[in-house]
Amino acid sequence: MKTQFPSTFFGRKKSVRKFNNTVYEASKIPKPPDDAACALYPRTSPRDTPPDSKENSFVSQMYHSMNLDRVPAQEEFENMAVISANVKEKFSLLKDVKDGQFCDIVAQIVRPPFDTGDRITLWVSDFTENPLFYNFSIGADGASLGRDGDPYGYTDKFTTATKTTDWPGPYGKRSIQITCWEPHATVIRDGNLGPLTWIDARNLQIKTGRNGSNLEGFLREDRAAFGTKFGIQRVDLAADSEYVNPRAKAALQRKREYERLRKEQLKDIREASKAGEKRKKGMETNKESKKENAKARRKAKRKKEAGRQYQDDDQAEEDTVQVTDLNTRDKAVSRLSEITSIVQHETTIEGEAVKVPLPFVNLNYRANVRVVDFSPSNIADFAHPKRESEYDILSDDGEESMPNSDSEDDDEQPSQMTMDDFAQARNWEWHFFLELEDAISDPKRKKERLWVLVDNQAAQCLTGLDASNLKQDREALSILRDKMFTLWGNLEEKKTAAQEAVRKGKPPADSDDENEPEAGNNAPNNMQLTNRSFPCCIQQYGIKVSESDSTKASAGDGKRWQRMFRLFGTMIAGG
Template identity: 30%
Template sequence: MSRALPPGYKAIKNCCAGEVVSVIGMVTEIKPPHAFYEKQCVSFSIRDDSFDIQNDAMSIIQVDWTGNHISQLPTPGAVGDFVLLRDIKLPAELYRWKKVRVTPFYSPEGSVLFFSPDQIPMPELATEYGYGGSSKLPFKGSKNAKPPSADEQQAVIKFKATVASNPQAHQQLKQTISDKLPGMTQKWSLLQDVQAGRFCDAVVEVKKIWVNNNGETVDLVVTDYTTNPSFHPFDDQDSMPTRGSGPPDQSKMQLRLWDPHAAYVRKHPTKIYEGSVVFLSNVHIKTSANGTLEGALHQDKRFPDKVQISTVGDGIYAWQREQLEARKREFFSTKERAQNDRNAMPPPQEEPGESKGAKRKRKKKEKEQKKKEQRALEQEELERESELKEAVRAQVNPNVRAAHPEVEFSTVDDILNNPLRTLRTKDGPIEMPFVNTKYRARLRVVDFNPSNLRDFSHSMMDPRWNQNGTGRRDDRWQWGFVLLLEAADAQGPTPERFPVYVDDDAGQHLLKMNAVDLNQDKLAGGTEILRLREKLFHLWGNLLEAKQEYKPQGVEFPLPSGDPRLRNRPFDCIIEEYGSRVDPSPQHPLGWMRMYKLASTVIMD
């Protein structure tokens, strides 16, 4: 597309790695606010060509705009909007398609403006938006966005006219629209929309828990503060009442959990409790014996140990939680107004001829009702406090999952100083170099090796890596890298840290990727190294970017615990202890060296 650009703007295909750029284009994909590692994020894609080539990657830039809170995100536009993206710093490595993560740190002057095509005039009617004119195009965008200049407005108006004249652009848009949040499927639903025979995912508040005597199931009553006329009508006088004062009528759904979900709820009362907000995955909606809708969470036949109920904290699904809490506040605000209206009514007149006994009973009933309402308000306050405490407790990386959630955590001291290595004999204790065992721990990555991600994979033809090679051609590649880990609650400049090896099996499981030649991948457009970098960002946060920025300045890694330059979260993992043969030495007199490797841990998509 040959068109004039405003001063300081570039075509997307001409943008280079490491530059601070401004571009103009049309939104082809947008994802509303969602959890992005420890932050909140709005994602969108911009295209600035003529749409003559389907999905021309050279003319598309993908943006992840992040902030610590949803209030720091730009107000998103919609697919088909025209957009000005200003003063955005591109990453140091840029591949065939361009993807940039916008943060206040890397792009302090960055801003974005979305213009709805319905509010952009035709060029022949746009004189007032050019030089000498006083009209401004209405826009949505980032909080710091300055209104568009005359040059920028004219460029937006002309771009819209060019795209509007190309029917293929509209066909391309239909194929690129995507408004689903990361990790969500078409099963995602509010309770008001669920139907019998369907499966759904939902974020809900737990209002009531019953642990059944059979020991196999747990029953819940849950709500997302929407109403479904097919639900059982609960209220405070119901035979299955909710805890405190929840939404009335048909706003709550009965849900039966089977193992392993029921076992998880029974074993984790501090995580799943009345008042907690949880994420439910793959709930089967069915019709109960009395004709109302209810839910069931059965065991996954393919993954029998998979638990499909989890607490929602400040990470993933935080946006859905905020929406639920907004609906909840509106409900209680409505209830409070109704209560005030009742209080403003004149006191009931005594019935003519009312006896003293009847009068006492009426006043007693009114007093009990007031106490009940007061208890309900107090209970609601307790639930809110509990939710805040749960959010604080939930400062754990939600993007990494480890097997065996029923196993208690081991501390770093438990791992490094396992008493089972000491064998007691009649001749005295014998210290073994290692024991074959596994630990479940909550740890944080503070460094990694090799320093170049391209060296995380190794050729089986390399004798330094495959010392047992036969000399015959072997085109396979294997993962092999080391993570330096510390305790989630580590403090001080020199806490206990230990290296954990990630071998090929653990790497495939962790990354959901097969190892390839990452140096050759650079010549092919860098798709695999980009995938690897994105995966590891979910594991260790900004560790790679911090090393790239601060090591050239002479900063030594690992950084002290709690250093604000490293922003990541601890994650749950399985650590396997094993022994590796070495030459006998004073340090390893038995010819064995204790080592640790990662196992049964995965970065979720």
């Protein structure tokens, strides 16, 4: 092969007319004084001139004088050759990865990393399914039926059976185990990459695991030409939606669809489990009944028929009442004592009528009330930063974002936020409570009171205002104060005066006398409330809260139902 190009030697240019490319196998190059002739690759063309003994000796001396740590081994070189062949597009969904492939992925860490010192093991998912992934099954209680930290059963013969820790999901063949060596392990530690973190992993090697059945990922050191190359980094989802990694955004959409599917599957599994238990009990009852004599069976049958007839009559009466209530256009006004009363459900157990108190009922009421207190005490805290959801960046797609927590937790008092969270929050929502009292003119009748939640939608309807940072938006705070004055009169001034009196060590006014003026006394604590009565709509519902007492856990393991009330469909017309 002939070529010509300028070359500079000590400031002078020289033409190189002819040169040969000769390849030596590095692992076979002997140490000096032996020459490297034995390491020569076969000539690619008969016209190529083989190197002479001096050139072979020079190759041997040059090779063994270099720092061999910077020279890749043959296996590494072959891997680099495979990588260079796919340099254009290496990104792959996990559903498409295959044994022997090097690829880039965007996925979410789904369980805490397992650190062994020299390497870290991750479980990640991009919420696509691969038939060669390990299958995590889901039980009737939502618990995983797989192994805890050892899905392939490597340690079965060394350990005894223990209770399986719940696999956090996703279920099915949607997750892959990735082993990360240095320097990637340090990146994971220093970056606090943990569960729910989205990562961008580059040059991930896919191989069949030790069990010979499932694929695993391996992230090894990638020695680039200019130092160490890190193959894992965090994907920032906090940026504006238009700047978020589009592959991470697509994975989030798949996760949202998976969450919806999982809820439907859990519902079906639980219903099937309940049906199975009923069939099992029915079979046991049949076996026991066969052992009884004819007289006992006839007696049990008569008792059962009597109980069934009683229950049918009772159910018919109850259904009639419900239909009447549901077909009434104008709800009758209810007193708060009626709204807060515990509903007893009448049923039949073993032929006997019993009443079971219900933790809550899903009912709507109308009431005439006055506002006698509110919380938080500072109305500037009526609006708070909205709890962010990882699905918020998908709201541009025209779909409603799903909250991270279950809906029953959304009505709890918002947790204290750090200053960083406060500064970063861009969306605000209403969330406050009002204490209502029956608007009864008869002084002899006891006035019942009830705390109701005013959530974002109810507050928007009530005030006609959108939530904002009221501690900075003074104009919005002033408008809100005027609106609420129309509703509760001088309640805010009276409440502020009472708080000031407490700070000064004075006893607060008796709540029973707060509406009764005292002649000759103009102290703020004794001023008469000017709150107005108004009609409103109140909804009763239930939420799940934590419960350590198993005898009170009415909503499942470690949970109980708590009755709640919220305001809805009420608007301040004037002010």
